[in-house]
Amino acid sequence: MKPALPAGLSIRVGDLPTIDLSKRTLGLLGAGNMAEALARGVLKAGLLPASRVIASDVSPERRALFQKDLGVKAVDNNDEVIRAADLLVLCVKPQVVDEVLAGLKPNFDTERHLLASIAAGVPTARMERGLPAGARTVRIMPNTPMLVGLGASCLCGGTHATDKDLDAVEALLKSCSMVLRVEEPMMDAVTGLSGSGPAYLFYLVEAMTEAGVAEGFTREQALKLAARTCLGAAQMLETTGLDPEELRRRVTSPNGTTQAAMETLDAAGVREKMVAAVRRAAERSRELGRGR
Numbered sequence: 001m002k003p004a005l006p007a008g009l010s011i012r013v014g015d016l017p018t019i020d021l022s023k024r025t026l027g028l029l030g031a032g033n034m035a036e037a038l039a040r041g042v043l044k045a046g047l048l049p050a051s052r053v054i055a056s057d058v059s060p061e062r063r064a065l066f067q068k069d070l071g072v073k074a075v076d077n078n079d080e081v082i083r084a085a086d087l088l089v090l091c092v093k094p095q096v097v098d099e100v101l102a103g104l105k106p107n108f109d110t111e112r113h114l115l116a117s118i119a120a121g122v123p124t125a126r127m128e129r130g131l132p133a134g135a136r137t138v139r140i141m142p143n144t145p146m147l148v149g150l151g152a153s154c155l156c157g158g159t160h161a162t163d164k165d166l167d168a169v170e171a172l173l174k175s176c177s178m179v180l181r182v183e184e185p186m187m188d189a190v191t192g193l194s195g196s197g198p199a200y201l202f203y204l205v206e207a208m209t210e211a212g213v214a215e216g217f218t219r220e221q222a223l224k225l226a227a228r229t230c231l232g233a234a235q236m237l238e239t240t241g242l243d244p245e246e247l248r249r250r251v252t253s254p255n256g257t258t259q260a261a262m263e264t265l266d267a268a269g270v271r272e273k274m275v276a277a278v279r280r281a282a283e284r285s286r287e288l289g290r291g292r
């Protein structure tokens with residue numbers, strides 16, 4: 001089930017796209033959690049009617065969910081998707097990408113089909129190698145908050161992708177995510193910053209919760225306070241457009257509680273460690289890309 005935002009909170013993640021996709025048919029290869037988030041976003045934004053979306057999955061449970069909850073046709077084979085759809089999004093785990101590409105290749109029409117992929121760490125060159133020459137591909141790096149309609153995604157085009165192709169994929173993604181276009185070498189940095197990023201915030205919430213419990217709250221109370229504080233602070237960044245440093249300055253009175261906390265963090269080098277952690281994640285992504 002799609003987790004809902006707490007009552008009273010909604011965050012606008014970007015202007016809804018103006019591009020007309022109504023003549024396109026979206027084919028989701030793999031109907032897992034991320035595909036579901038994308039399908040829900042597209043249907044909710046009215047980008048496409050359910051009759052113009054088709055999904056495939058090996059799991060009968062996932063197919064049943066797409067059929068019953070979303071009203072989207074869900075089939076047990078990728079052939080039917082590639083025959084029905086022109087705008088394809090690969091939503092399987094990276095380990096099965098090559099196998100899925102091999103199955104798609106005989107029916108892939110380079111004029112008609114565009115293949116986007118959300119599979120982490122799979123470069124456009126690998127997609128192109130698995131498809132007929134001239135195939136148009138787009139690589140997307142989403143993050144898990146897409147599951148609540150608040151993703152932060154980056155995309156880049158393969159060798160043959162056109163601006164129109166990137167526009168179409170961006171329009172789809174904007175229904176559940178903010179979107180930045182980047183050059184492909186930046187994708188490792190994207191992984192380190194926004195791809196792995198939700199975990200950094202969960203870590204912070206874990207630590208704040210631990211402190212709350214040490215101060216006498218129940219775990220449930222402390223977790224609620226910490227989580228809502230992160231959500232509210234993020235919403236302030238989005239809605240005010242102010243720099244985080246300025247927002248921080250506004251809650252820091254001279255010699256007050258926040259200043260005492262910030263001095264503790266600075267003395268422990270937390271900022272430098274945070275920078276190092278993100279950069280290490282990006283480096284790890286580059287290592288994985290080289291097969292290490």
Ligand SMILES: NC(=O)c1ccc[n+]([C@@H]2O[C@H](COP(=O)([O-])OP(=O)(O)OC[C@H]3O[C@@H](n4cnc5c(N)ncnc54)[C@H](OP(=O)(O)O)[C@@H]3O)[C@@H](O)[C@H]2O)c1
Pocket residue numbers: 029030031032033034035056057058059062078091092093094096100118119120141142143144195196
């Ligand atoms: N940047 C990020 O933070 C981020 C976050 C999440 C996901 N991603 C990427 O998004 C992709 C999807 O992730 P997810 O969490 O949605 O995964 P998921 O829930 O496991 O979804 C993948 C679905 O594809 C099905 N499947 C397996 N083989 C298939 C095949 N040959 N044809 C069609 N369907 C097949 C799986 O079924 P079975 O489970 O039965 O095998 C599963 O239902 C992954 O590649 C991941 O790297 C990135």
